[in-house]
Amino acid sequence: MSLIVTGSIGIDTVQAPTGNADEVLGGSAIYFAAAASFFCPVRLVAVVGEDCPDSFMETFKQFNVDLEGLEKRAGSKTFRWVGKYHENMNQRDTLEVQLNVLAEAAPPVPESYKDSKYVFLANTDPVNQMNLLKQFPTNELAVADTMDLWIETQKDELLALLKEVDGLVLNDSEAQLLTGKSNIVEAAEEIIDLGPRFVVIKKGEHGALLQHIDGRAALPAYPAKKVVDPTGAGDSFAGGMMGYITATDDHSFAGIKKAIAYGTMVASYNIEDFSLNRMSTLKREEIDHRLDVFRQMLQF
Amino acid sequence: MSLIVTGSIGIDTVQAPTGNADEVLGGSAIYFAAAASFFCPVRLVAVVGEDCPDSFMETFKQFNVDLEGLEKRAGSKTFRWVGKYHENMNQRDTLEVQLNVLAEAAPPVPESYKDSKYVFLANTDPVNQMNLLKQFPTNELAVADTMDLWIETQKDELLALLKEVDGLVLNDSEAQLLTGKSNIVEAAEEIIDLGPRFVVIKKGEHGALLQHIDGRAALPAYPAKKVVDPTGAGDSFAGGMMGYITATDDHSFAGIKKAIAYGTMVASYNIEDFSLNRMSTLKREEIDHRLDVFRQMLQF
Numbered sequence: 001m002s003l004i005v006t007g008s009i010g011i012d013t014v015q016a017p018t019g020n021a022d023e024v025l026g027g028s029a030i031y032f033a034a035a036a037s038f039f040c041p042v043r044l045v046a047v048v049g050e051d052c053p054d055s056f057m058e059t060f061k062q063f064n065v066d067l068e069g070l071e072k073r074a075g076s077k078t079f080r081w082v083g084k085y086h087e088n089m090n091q092r093d094t095l096e097v098q099l100n101v102l103a104e105a106a107p108p109v110p111e112s113y114k115d116s117k118y119v120f121l122a123n124t125d126p127v128n129q130m131n132l133l134k135q136f137p138t139n140e141l142a143v144a145d146t147m148d149l150w151i152e153t154q155k156d157e158l159l160a161l162l163k164e165v166d167g168l169v170l171n172d173s174e175a176q177l178l179t180g181k182s183n184i185v186e187a188a189e190e191i192i193d194l195g196p197r198f199v200v201i202k203k204g205e206h207g208a209l210l211q212h213i214d215g216r217a218a219l220p221a222y223p224a225k226k227v228v229d230p231t232g233a234g235d236s237f238a239g240g241m242m243g244y245i246t247a248t249d250d251h252s253f254a255g256i257k258k259a260i261a262y263g264t265m266v267a268s269y270n271i272e273d274f275s276l277n278r279m280s281t282l283k284r285e286e287i288d289h290r291l292d293v294f295r296q297m298l299q300f
Numbered sequence: 301m302s303l304i305v306t307g308s309i310g311i312d313t314v315q316a317p318t319g320n321a322d323e324v325l326g327g328s329a330i331y332f333a334a335a336a337s338f339f340c341p342v343r344l345v346a347v348v349g350e351d352c353p354d355s356f357m358e359t360f361k362q363f364n365v366d367l368e369g370l371e372k373r374a375g376s377k378t379f380r381w382v383g384k385y386h387e388n389m390n391q392r393d394t395l396e397v398q399l400n401v402l403a404e405a406a407p408p409v410p411e412s413y414k415d416s417k418y419v420f421l422a423n424t425d426p427v428n429q430m431n432l433l434k435q436f437p438t439n440e441l442a443v444a445d446t447m448d449l450w451i452e453t454q455k456d457e458l459l460a461l462l463k464e465v466d467g468l469v470l471n472d473s474e475a476q477l478l479t480g481k482s483n484i485v486e487a488a489e490e491i492i493d494l495g496p497r498f499v500v501i502k503k504g505e506h507g508a509l510l511q512h513i514d515g516r517a518a519l520p521a522y523p524a525k526k527v528v529d530p531t532g533a534g535d536s537f538a539g540g541m542m543g544y545i546t547a548t549d550d551h552s553f554a555g556i557k558k559a560i561a562y563g564t565m566v567a568s569y570n571i572e573d574f575s576l577n578r579m580s581t582l583k584r585e586e587i588d589h590r591l592d593v594f595r596q597m598l599q600f
Binding site: 087088089182183184185186189203205206207209216217218219220221222223224225227254257258260261295297298299300 | 387388389482483484485486489503505507509516518519520521522523525527554557558561597598599
């Protein structure tokens, strides 16, 4: 089975109580694709500028990711993000954003990708997500991410998208904003009424809630002592989840629940270092080992 | 096995988006004892004033709680609390507190209670908790609750208490305040270094973390759609947990983990109505049924 992800690649600068990382590889698509590649081959559609260092591509070639859909655009600059984490690593400020090439035309989808069965529309505006979705007419499962900005500025377009996708991934405050429900179980049920067959509400260090047409589940996060850089936690979570769904071709309630457990494990490793540093050395056996620990933790 | 709880009984007034409750039975010891009584007989040491309505005692007699240690003090007034929940039910303001009889001498512990094996010291100042603890010299397991006020004003006394108890129950912000660690796994480990064999960090709607000398576990809360009044959630959680530990006489890591799952279930019912209304009609079979649902939710 084939998994495709569309999203951003960025040059990130991160300041944290645990240290700093200057101009490192980042972006939602990068974290997602690296995480998913532990489970299945990943196709990537994304665009960078001509300033994107070759070393980034070398790093990325370590992962099982097809880069045919990665455009390096002459005359353009790569997306840049500067963020600072507080002493409490759950809070961060965005100090600077340069959209650069992300504000230009979307990268083309290679013809060879158009038969993709599993599609993840990483966070971007819902019109763009809808346009991308239409290029995978034979998809079996399409899942979108979104954020507060689009809920506030393009809600109608987002609601139209929700009628077309099978799943939605978003965080708890976004789910509350989208539905006006402060109870996230109620918010999750309301999102199902808007179209998707399932929604995964991410709660960061508090885990995730799955509402599926066939059931509901809540899983905690892995209780991580080593948190160096939370950047990409949500994207690597979604990547691990979609990678496992694709590998197993199982998007039943039970299948997605297990996929969420895998996503939780990959995210728990990702936050142990800056950028892709931890995922670059991570082995599938380590993921499976931690999953066993997690499973035992939840048995009583 | 015998479980004893010492703590407050109050006349509560609760304002919530879901409705209001005026002058209803409340207090940490009440919620704890009612919750624990689904699993084992409970001994209660607490004091009320002469204004405490007889109807409160009638309500309480429905539960398997020994009231020999409940003093009704002539000339004194019962503790009163007025609280208001925000639209987001996880936030509340305390509008009024009248300590009344709680500011007077502690109620005496009946001689017949002094052989209690399981002891829960509900939230009060640590000097008072230490004095109470000394009255159960043959206890097998003593667990204390605490709060930010004592961490800030009587930290030395609290640290002395932590060397004498087997377990501590507190919420995440309190654990962070006590240890200065923002990562709650680190905070939990540091609390173990302060003396207790285990600590349970409560995260409200996000579940609980158990750090035990023999292991660590995180469990989510039960994803509750019906939340009418969160008052007493933490106390009923602790009551269910201690009740199950007492009934099974098992305070191993695995035993406490299962006890936390039971505490989670009782708390999830308690918040479905004001005061003890839901626990008054709750059956043990309902608790066990929801535990089965919860267990399946956590299997993948």
